Amino acid sequence: MTESIISLKNINVTFRQKNKTIQAVQNVSLEVEPGDIYGVVGYSGAGKSTLVRTVNLLQVPTSGQVVVQNSTFFDGQDNQNHAKIINSNQLRQKRRKIGMIFQHFNLLNERTVAENVAFALEHAKLSDTQKADKVDELLKLVELSDRSQQYPSQLSGGQKQRVAIARALANDPEILISDEATSALDPKTTNQILGLLKKLNQEYGLTILLITHEMQAVKEIANKVAVMQNGQIIERGSLLDIFANPQEQLTKEFIETATNLDQAIATVSQQALVQNLQANQIFARLTYTGSNTNEPLIAGLYRQYQIIANILYGDIEILQGTEVGSLLVILTGEQDKLTAGVAQLAQAGVNVEILKGSHAL
Numbered sequence: 001m002t003e004s005i006i007s008l009k010n011i012n013v014t015f016r017q018k019n020k021t022i023q024a025v026q027n028v029s030l031e032v033e034p035g036d037i038y039g040v041v042g043y044s045g046a047g048k049s050t051l052v053r054t055v056n057l058l059q060v061p062t063s064g065q066v067v068v069q070n071s072t073f074f075d076g077q078d079n080q081n082h083a084k085i086i087n088s089n090q091l092r093q094k095r096r097k098i099g100m101i102f103q104h105f106n107l108l109n110e111r112t113v114a115e116n117v118a119f120a121l122e123h124a125k126l127s128d129t130q131k132a133d134k135v136d137e138l139l140k141l142v143e144l145s146d147r148s149q150q151y152p153s154q155l156s157g158g159q160k161q162r163v164a165i166a167r168a169l170a171n172d173p174e175i176l177i178s179d180e181a182t183s184a185l186d187p188k189t190t191n192q193i194l195g196l197l198k199k200l201n202q203e204y205g206l207t208i209l210l211i212t213h214e215m216q217a218v219k220e221i222a223n224k225v226a227v228m229q230n231g232q233i234i235e236r237g238s239l240l241d242i243f244a245n246p247q248e249q250l251t252k253e254f255i256e257t258a259t260n261l262d263q264a265i266a267t268v269s270q271q272a273l274v275q276n277l278q279a280n281q282i283f284a285r286l287t288y289t290g291s292n293t294n295e296p297l298i299a300g301l302y303r304q305y306q307i308i309a310n311i312l313y314g315d316i317e318i319l320q321g322t323e324v325g326s327l328l329v330i331l332t333g334e335q336d337k338l339t340a341g342v343a344q345l346a347q348a349g350v351n352v353e354i355l356k357g358s359h360a361l
């Protein structure tokens, strides 16, 4: 196994207010390897921002261990009083190697695009000419060279985020934390920004921690996913595993939204065939990856078990270069054969979720 570039172990973050205690992050461990685009997905309030802010100690954990690029930033088993924390000088230097971008861009409005990027180089040991060259290079990378003398108010949301990305990359970080960076953008601009992040990952080896409430964004570029709920990671895995074989209800919800399957299920469920499902029928969702394809699956069911499959909806997504297929089907057959057929599908690596008619099994 590759050594982690970010290692969070048993992280707890507790906020104490006058008369209440909020456990924003509860015993979360997360290992990010170099070159990962690790998506952390969850609804608002799940604790995502609090968790990722512990990576650069913008949020000091209540307990746990934070190791980034082999430096221990924080190590405290029980509470902050006895914890070891990296000294502030070192932390300041290390933080420059961890870029961060946010939903609302956080640009300085009274400074030009070039000045915003140059701001991140204030402490860099570079001559003025070198700094100017670096700013030019970064603006070229994010395709904003022609906007260098404009002010943030003259830019679109996507352009502002690209300035923020250029600024985040100024000190050549190996890690970029993206906290809801596309949440304020329209779908087309979102895809452009995600495309840029993917390019930075592929061409420069940038490791990205992608915090979002949109599984769609994770689907586009991440190779790994963790799902957060109530301060905990409830499910994690490779993008492919999570999409092909989600275990938790919340994960399923996120995936259905990202693949538009939620709408398909709602629409198809209204059809008379599903509404009037017969005693010898089940309505199911089949999910399969790569090596399986729809025709052999369906043909096999008929050949071996005389099960007739009526496909009401089908979709194929390409994730990380591998096909993930989803079918909404009505399967008709004798009870024991339906049971055997469904078991056979599961054995062949097809995820079968009975949406209606489980009594037929």
Ligand SMILES: Nc1ncnc2c1ncn2[C@@H]1O[C@H](COP(=O)(O)OP(=O)(O)OP(=O)(O)O)[C@@H](O)[C@H]1O
Pocket (backbone or CB within 6 Å): 015, 022, 023, 024, 042, 043, 044, 045, 046, 047, 048, 049, 050, 051, 180
């Ligand atoms: N500084 C703070 N003081 C007190 N409570 C906080 C603080 N920061 C966050 N919280 C609480 O911790 C919980 C997790 O918040 P967090 O912002 O990490 O969630 P999130 O998943 O990132 O959601 P969002 O996308 O809405 O920011 C919430 O209940 C929030 O109100």
